[in-house]
Amino acid sequence: MKTTAAILISLAVLPAQAADTALHCERLFDSRSGKVLGEHTVLVRDGKVAEVIPGRAKLAEGTDSIVLAGHTCLPGWTDLHVHLGSQSSPQSYSEGFRLDDVDFAFRSVGYAEKTLLAGFTSVRDLGGEVAPHLRDAINQGLVRGPRIFAAGKSIATTGGHADPTNGYNSELSHLLGPPGPTEGVINSVEDARQAVRQRYKDGSDVIKITATGGVLSYAKSGDAPQFTVEEVKAIVDTAKDYGYKVAAHAHGAEGMKRAVLGGVTSIEHGTMMTDEIMSLMKQKGTWYVPTIYAGRFVADKAKIDGYFPEIVRPKAQRIGAQIQRTAGNAYKAGVKIAFGTDMGVGPHGDNAREFVYMTEAGMPAAYALQAATIRAAEVLGVDDQGVVEAGKRADIIALPGDPVADIGNVMKVDFVMKDGVVYKRPTP
Known part of the structure; x- marks a missing residue:
């Protein structure tokens, strides 16, 4: 790279x-x-x-x-949740074995330009080793794209949503060995601190954790909690040493609650958010980034035979369809909401459709536009945009x-x- x-x-x-x-x-x-x-x-x-x-x-x-x-x-506009190094397709799972980082880097150039031309002058890329390098190329004037706040490799637990070895057979797993903090996989407070420090070494701008299972990972559960509160706190506290904010992917209620208690800046997706969690988020000042687009996209694609592996398909059907309703409930409850799409799940350049989905969920158009402008800047912790x-x-x-x-x-x-x-x- x-x-x-x-x-x-x-x-x-x-x-x-x-x-x-x-x-x-x-x-x-x-x-x-x-x-x-x-x-x-x-x-x-x-x-x-x-x-x-x-x-x-x-x-x-x-x-x-x-x-x-x-x-x-x-x-x-700012999209607070993208993945510029990839784009969902029926070939996505096999491509991880066939393609090199440089292949994904070349693809990301086109994705970045589409995002910029759609009106998104800044993005927060929440997981992907290509993103820090793409950020640097854009900053150097080599390629056209939005300003990128890059997480680099997401931090997971063993078998968690961002464990890069999920779905590997026993031969590959034995050959590669278990991933650790360097690869963004932790199993203790000490590992958590090391993983954040590795992201600093790698040049990240923000920290992303996968606090629960996920929809598209090759694993059965899409909502089980995957960190302890102590591990989340260790990540958040270490991140503060480097001026980092922490975004938490979370679908299930228990993992979401632990992430909020641990002090994360934002909850991403938040599918099974409860009234208790909404109250806790308001108390803690935690932001919510719904990514309605991704939920609707995966729920729709789950209807197509062969688009997702069979272990993924039921999660996409069950979880994806709920996000828009949750976003509407969170708005009514007074949770702070900022704009994000999880683009890379859907096609890059179509990010603005999230505004339409936000208004369908009950948010005023002006509120949705603020979520992608002044509110997004607050989440990033910047005051110049x-x-x-x-x-x-x-x-x-x-x-x-x-x-x-x-x-x-x-x-x-x-x-x-x-x-x-x-x-x-x-x-x-």
Whole structure:
């Protein structure tokens, strides 16, 4: 993988960045208030927002002017749960044995660009060894993609959702030996600390644990608890030493409860969340990232013979269908919700469909848009994105119409700017 960036250098050339760019927006979504404002001019300089001016402002000579008539401008969206190194298909399980990391790296380049052009200027990649390298290639300007906050290898317990040897036969298991903290598999408090420190050594930005079984892993249970509270606390406490936040994949109630008690920043999926857990999350300030898209996708694909292995299929049917209902209940209960799709389960670039599913679950359109902007920035622990304000990153997208009035407009993004660089603009 160390040579991947060099291999990919010729795949993309970034567009030149103008010194000053003015965006004339017919409407502007204010992510702090959740309101759509009238006409504004957004002046961009050196990758940041220099001014936000009501109305159509007069510009200095030489300013590049982009007129977004009929459009609403918004802060670039953040998807807090993606896997850019893969994409679900009936071949996914065999490809892990046939393909090398470099094969997944080349695929990830296209997935990253699709994600960016769909309006997602930042993502949190929650599990995948390719992601830190892809992040670096994007940051170096070698390929086009969103800003990546990468977890690297997820941390699991033996036989857990992110144990990389699940499904191996006895010969392979004996040959490779049991995975340990270096490979992200732990069985004690001491292992937990070592696994976090290894992620730091590997260059991760965030820690991901699999607090319960999962839908797509080659294992029977999709909801059994897989960490003790003490192990979770050891991970969270060690992560704090390195400035890391911890995201916890969790479907089952007991594993979810242990993760919240252990101090994780966010619960991902949360399928079997109970009223008790919702109250506990509110008490602890724990975020919920529902990933409704993934639930609906796997429930749908489980109806197709041969799409999933038979050990996976019943989990996909049972668990996937519940997530949207849980998300609606969590919203009504006042749990803090942020945006994530688990994309990589579904096709990259279709991330915005999650907004539609969130509104179907009972969330207002403005709330869903805030979940992918200012709230997502809070989850990440950053204060330079998620809003269109002077001094913030010039991550700005635009789409025809008003997404608060018609959430379906989120599927029509035709202008994308990241760090002041335009990657997509409307066809004249």
